[in-house]
Amino acid sequence: MKKLAMILLVLFVAAGFIFAGGSKEKGPIKIGVAGPQSGDLASYGIPTAKAAQIVVDDVNKAGGVLGRKIELIVEDDVCKPEVATNIASKLVGDGVVGVIGHICSGATKAALGTYNESKIPVISPSATNPALTQSGEYPNFFRTIASDDAQARTEVDFALDKLGLTKIAVLHDKGDYGKGLAEFAKKFLEADSRATVVLFEGITPGAVDYSAVINKIKNSGAQAVIFGGYHPEASKIVSQMKKRKMDVVFISDDGVKDDTFIKVAGKYAEGVYASGPKDTSGNPAAQAAIKEYEDKFGDKPGPFYLNAVAATEALINAIKVAGSTDYDAVTKALRSSFVETPLGKIKFDKRGDALGVGFAMYHVENGKYVELK
Amino acid sequence: MDHSYFFELFLGGMTRGSIYALIALGYTMVYGIIKLINFAHGEIYMIGAFTALIVSSVLGFTGMNPILILAIASVLAIFFSSAYGTTMEKIAYKPLREAPRLSALISAIGMSMFLQNYVLLAQTPDFLPFPDMIPDFKFLQPINKILNSTQFVILVTTAIVMILLTILIKFTKIGKAMRATSQDAKMAQLLGININKVITVTFIIGSATAAIGGVLISSHTGQLNYYIGFIAGIKAFVAAVLGGIGSIPGAVLGSFVLGWTESFGTGYISSDYEDVFAFIFLIIILIFRPSGILGRKQNDKV
Numbered sequence: 001m002k003k004l005a006m007i008l009l010v011l012f013v014a015a016g017f018i019f020a021g022g023s024k025e026k027g028p029i030k031i032g033v034a035g036p037q038s039g040d041l042a043s044y045g046i047p048t049a050k051a052a053q054i055v056v057d058d059v060n061k062a063g064g065v066l067g068r069k070i071e072l073i074v075e076d077d078v079c080k081p082e083v084a085t086n087i088a089s090k091l092v093g094d095g096v097v098g099v100i101g102h103i104c105s106g107a108t109k110a111a112l113g114t115y116n117e118s119k120i121p122v123i124s125p126s127a128t129n130p131a132l133t134q135s136g137e138y139p140n141f142f143r144t145i146a147s148d149d150a151q152a153r154t155e156v157d158f159a160l161d162k163l164g165l166t167k168i169a170v171l172h173d174k175g176d177y178g179k180g181l182a183e184f185a186k187k188f189l190e191a192d193s194r195a196t197v198v199l200f201e202g203i204t205p206g207a208v209d210y211s212a213v214i215n216k217i218k219n220s221g222a223q224a225v226i227f228g229g230y231h232p233e234a235s236k237i238v239s240q241m242k243k244r245k246m247d248v249v250f251i252s253d254d255g256v257k258d259d260t261f262i263k264v265a266g267k268y269a270e271g272v273y274a275s276g277p278k279d280t281s282g283n284p285a286a287q288a289a290i291k292e293y294e295d296k297f298g299d300k301p302g303p304f305y306l307n308a309v310a311a312t313e314a315l316i317n318a319i320k321v322a323g324s325t326d327y328d329a330v331t332k333a334l335r336s337s338f339v340e341t342p343l344g345k346i347k348f349d350k351r352g353d354a355l356g357v358g359f360a361m362y363h364v365e366n367g368k369y370v371e372l373k
Numbered sequence: 374m375d376h377s378y379f380f381e382l383f384l385g386g387m388t389r390g391s392i393y394a395l396i397a398l399g400y401t402m403v404y405g406i407i408k409l410i411n412f413a414h415g416e417i418y419m420i421g422a423f424t425a426l427i428v429s430s431v432l433g434f435t436g437m438n439p440i441l442i443l444a445i446a447s448v449l450a451i452f453f454s455s456a457y458g459t460t461m462e463k464i465a466y467k468p469l470r471e472a473p474r475l476s477a478l479i480s481a482i483g484m485s486m487f488l489q490n491y492v493l494l495a496q497t498p499d500f501l502p503f504p505d506m507i508p509d510f511k512f513l514q515p516i517n518k519i520l521n522s523t524q525f526v527i528l529v530t531t532a533i534v535m536i537l538l539t540i541l542i543k544f545t546k547i548g549k550a551m552r553a554t555s556q557d558a559k560m561a562q563l564l565g566i567n568i569n570k571v572i573t574v575t576f577i578i579g580s581a582t583a584a585i586g587g588v589l590i591s592s593h594t595g596q597l598n599y600y601i602g603f604i605a606g607i608k609a610f611v612a613a614v615l616g617g618i619g620s621i622p623g624a625v626l627g628s629f630v631l632g633w634t635e636s637f638g639t640g641y642i643s644s645d646y647e648d649v650f651a652f653i654f655l656i657i658i659l660i661f662r663p664s665g666i667l668g669r670k671q672n673d674k675v
Contacts, residue, residue: 174645202645206604208392209594211385211524212639212647219378219640232500232596239595243521264502264596 028071029064029325031056031315032091034084034101034111037076045103047302048125048311049074052100054292055312065320077102081110088114096120097325098315100308105129112138119327121334123315125307130184133351140327142334142348144310144341146277146358152184154275154359155226155251160194162361162372163249169199169222171213171237173229181253182228198222203233210237214244224249231261239268249273257362257369269367275359278344279371280306286342310341310354381519382640383633388524388593390632391531394625395586396609397616398538399458399579401624404613405555406575408474412481413461414583415606416488419599421454421584422503422591423492429504443506443592450584457488458580459573467572485603492599500598503591523593530589534582535625542621547574555619608651615655617668626666630654 033052035045049072056070064070073094077084084107091099092114099115099122102108108127115122116138123142124132130147132138159165168189172182179202189197198220203213214237217225225241225248227234234256241248250272257276262269280286289309293301315330317339322329338347346356362369396418403411425446432442465484469477510522542548547570553561554571562568590605591597608631616627631651638650658666 201643204644204647206600207647208389208590208605208608209385211388212382212636213644215378215381215385216640216644218381219375232598235500235596236594240593243523245517260500264500266502266505266595268595 028069029066029319030071030073030094030096031312032094032096032099032101033072033074034077034087034091034099035103035107036079037074039078041079041104043302044126044304045076045079045101047305048100048103048308050293050297051125051289051301051305051308052312054289054296055309055316059316065316066323070316077104077107077111079104079107081106084108084111085114087111091115092118092120097319098123098330100125100311100315102127103304105132108132108141112141116140121315121318121327121331123311123334125311126304133353136351138352140331142311142314142352142354144307144314144343144346144354144357145304147353148180149184149188150353151253151275151359152181152228153188154361155253155273156185156188156192158273158275158361158372159224159226159249159251160189160192163224165224165249166195167198167221167223168195169201169217169220169225170197171199171217171225171227171229172202173205173233174202175205175229177255178227178229178253180228182226185226185228203229203237205229205233210240213237214240214246217241217248218244218246222248224251227252227256229253230255231258231264234272235261235265235269238265238272242268251275254359259369262364262367262369269364272364273372274362274364274369276362276369278358278360280343283342283344285340289342306342307357310343310346310357313341314339314346314348314354377519378640382636384520384524384528385640386633386636387629388527388632389636390612390629391527392586392590392593392605392628393609393612393631394531394628395534395582395589396605397613397624397628398582398621400610400613401616401618401621402551402575402579405619405621406551406558406572407466407470409466409477410481410610410618411466411579412478412606412610413465413484413488414579415602415604415609416485416492417454417458417461417580417602418583418587418605419492419597419602420457420488420587421450421580422587422597422601423496423599424453424584425450425588425591426501426503426597429506433504439504439506439508443588446506447585447588450588451581454580454584454587455577458576458583461488462572462576467569485606489599489603496599498599500596503595503597505592505595507592523589527589527593530585534585538578538582538621541578547571551575611651611655615658615665617662617665620665620667620669623665623667630666 033049035048036042037045056072060069075087077087084102088111103126105127108124121140125144128148130149170182170186172178186197186200189195234252238250252274254276257274286306318330318333321333321337334348338345344356346354349355361372363372399414428446428449429442461484465480466477469480507523507526550566550571612628612631613624616623634650634654635647639647
């Protein structure tokens with residue numbers, strides 16, 4: 001009797017699998033959303049989950065994709081690599097056809113191997129670590145945010161192509177962000193024969209003044225300073241250089257592309273260049289996406305919201321274009337067909353970085369940052 | 374060797390040293406009198422700078438001469454900082470005068486945090502621009518590349534403050550009382566010196582010089598926030614220890630030495646290690662002269 005029950009049970013379970021397998025093509029298309037939903041960094045992950053929900057609700061309301069509804073599976077990786085690998089296995093087990101996430105670069109890197117083995121495309125709205133796309137290890141990885149080095153690339157290209165500078169001093173504030181950027185800038189400048197790096201220095205944030213470093217810049221004969229760091233130090237350096245009547249171009253990053261910089265540095269801010277994410281606020285799709293969020297949740301969307309909307313739209317569009325959820329077809333579609341998103345018209349290059357998403361240079365003119373086309 | 378570069382670094386280090394000196398004076402005088410390291414002293418400097426900012430923003434609307442505004446702002450900054458300094462002494466240190474020295478030290482750290490957060494909440498956590506009130510002096514044009522007007526004002530003001538302070542301590546009655554209290558507070562009291570008055574005056578002078586430092590450095594860097602007192606305070610404290618805490622010439626010497634060490638270290642080696650040079654120098658001095666460059670050797674009486 002016991003044996004019979006056992007056999008029946010096994011048959012029942014097996015039948016369940018077969019049944020489930022059979023219904024896979026008919027049931028909803030499952031998309032995973034992975035990122036921190038709790039913990040210190042939850043505020044980076046929650047907007048992405050909400051963005052995916054908004055896009056998917058709209059698609060489902062319009063009848064879904066390929067005649068099927070889309071179902072979201074939201075998982076919490078707390079931005080921890082060890083949790084992220086578990087989440088990845090779970091999502092693979094759940095049979096997702098694509099993943100929006102993860103949010104933190106470290107967690108994303110840990111999870112990517114699992115997805116890659118199972119041939120699942122992953123689109124992150126926020127993981128900026130350059131190696132994720134540049135290493136070539138993860139052909140299944142895409143992102144709708146520019147990588148960390150893209151900003152340094154933008155600054156260096158601007159300094160060399162537009163301003164035609166030949167002697168450049170690179171400074172940073174010794175922090176992860178500033179130093180990382182400065183090191184990329186230095187690497188790009190050294191690889192280019194048109195310019196030389198005459199000075200590479202770290203400064204101490206919050207120091208009483210920077211006159212010694214400024215003397216050093218002057219002594220090095222630099223035509224321009226590329227600074228990696230934030231606005232408090234930048235405004236001190238800029239105003240002290242101007243007070244010393246030094247005619248040195250100042251180029252910095254989105255840590256400086258902040259209105260506080262202009263407020264604090266005042267008239268000395270005029271003429272400063274800073275890179276920052278391209279302005280998408282004029283894009284009607286972005287305005288619509290933000291309004292939809294505000295109507296639905298009653299507050300302002302958090303960080304990476306538009307990037308996440310773009311990621312979800314890109315994935316769903318790719319499935320639509322591919323006509324199936326097959327990995328090769330979907331990734332090919334991601335790389336080849338443009339899609340209209342809040343970030344503009346995007347598709348992905350062969351490494352997985354979004355084309356058309358990136359940084360622009362801004363220039364302080366009459367107390368305002370103006371985007372340089 | 375490039376001479377003009379050397380002079381730029383020399384003057385830059387001296388400017389920085391002047392600011393340290395104005396703050397370090399407060400540390401060293403208070404330590405000399407009541408053997409307390411007043412960790413909230415950096416905050417007094419910050420409050421001086423904030424007062425000057427508020428006053429000059431208000432007066433800025435009247436279209437007065439910038440130098441006049443700067444003078445009024447400095448006087449009010451000195452007044453406010455001194456008021457904060459003495460009040461702090463009355464609230465946080467006086468009740469603990471007979472308590473173990475560690476209690477007063479903890480009270481000082483608490484005061485420092487309190488004042489920082491007070492300004493953070495009452496004013497703003499953001500950086501604020503400090504108006505440019507020191508004009509470009511005509512007579513500095515020829516050496517403008519080496520020394521600008523603000524640096525010149527800092528150097529001159531510091532020199533004047535030092536001279537006035539020396540006169541006060543050497544030749545006035547209260548100066549004599551301060552020296553006596555610093556030597557032996559109990560004995561001074563027995564001889565009829567009003568210790569409380571001496572301590573109050575010490576806090577007033579220390580706070581006043583710190584306020585001057587705050588106004589000058591804010592004019593130099595053009596910005597301030599509630600946190601500027603912390604790092605400046607730590608550096609000035611290091612300068613005071615370097616020169617020999619308790620000794621007024623020592624604090625000034627220590628400040629200049631620290632300013633030059635940082636400036637030359639940055640200029641000739643690397644600014645990455647600016648703080649490292651300062652502290653290596655401190656360690657070396659303390660190994661060979663544990664009580665600082667001009668510090669008196671303290672013999673414990675048996």
